Amino acid sequence: MFGQANVLAAGQAAFPPSVEDFYLPSILPWGAHDSYWFTKITAMVWVAVGILIIFFLATYRKPQLVPTKKQWLAESIYGFVRNNIAVDMIGHAGVRFAPYFTTLFCFVLLTNFFAIVPLFQISPNSHIAFPAFLAVISYVLFNYVGIRHHGFVKYFKNSLIPPAPWYILPLLIPIEFFSTFLVRPFSLAVRLFANMFAGHMLLLVFTLGGFAMLSANAWLAPVSVLSWVMTIALTFLEFLVICLQAYVFTVLTASYVQGALADEH
């Protein structure tokens, strides 16, 4: 971040932005390029976790039957995920997954949201490590739930053998296996990562592009302004993507759990 700011101030913006712009120097040790324990990205993850823990613990320290405004807000978030995702997708049995889904939703939403918060301006989810970890949890969760509900053999029979004529099964079973057990966690992780990665890249392109044009030729200043206006417009688009991807990640996890619990294929 500071490096970029210096570059911008010096009027020598590196354009076009590259993948390396996502990998900022380490904070501790300061400026190291191959140390990842304490970077801006990991710091943001801790900040997100801290904000969520403090918010929920503070608002729900003394719950009341008639909620205060903050309590109402916290309950609305939980109620939204509980009723509109968990119960809608899974049915009444979904209530017991609602706490995890809400935690997941809040975490993804807040870490995504850092992408457009001034000074943060990059989402940890644009590093695939975090979406990948969440996707692995979802993967383990739905398989575990399915095996516990149906038993090992019946679960795999349910998820691998679709109700189809026997002669098509040799074709269908590998496809089912591939889509359910191989692609799911991967697609889940990549979808979130790619959206946040692309969003950040877009904002970088239009912001740095404005500086690049300005430093290339003073007559291009109006185009630079247009570029920055585009940045603002894209920030709104990015906000939409942020909410949508947090929702999609949670809904897909719920859908996988529902599929694992379903009796019929």
Next chain:
Amino acid sequence: MYLLAAEGGESTHNPIIPIWQEIVVGGIAFILLCIVLMKFVFPRMEQTFQARVDAIEGGIKRAEAAQAEANQLLEQYRAQLAEARTDAAKIRDDARADAEGIRQDILAKAREESDRIIAAGKEQLAAERATIVRELRTEVGTIAVDLASKIVGESLADEARRKGTVDRFLSDLESAGAR
């Protein structure tokens, strides 16, 4: 570009390969978040929701009970009122009947009394008349005898004949009067 960066002494990054340190840090942070929220916050929210549902349902139940009780009381009061009305009507009817009876009694008694008085008067009159007739009869006998003895100048010594004569005479008088 990667090659250039590599030659520049910078480590290159492939964005699709996760950095294991970030997985560790992100994993620890997320699991910490999960533990805190899923253990201390959301179960209490469920409890609060449940308590709220209970409170509302309890409130509705209490209200329904109160309503039912009120309805029952209303019915009871209505029944009592109706009963009181019939009682009052009955009492009025009874009173009216009593009054009529009393009036009839009084009238009957008065009529009886007047009859009795009239009868007593008549009786008295008859008795007086009889007394007077008897007295008159004796007196008329004496006077007639006196008159006859004065006229005839002779004293009729025979009591029995005299009595028979006088009675015959009076009978003749009465039958003449009756005719």
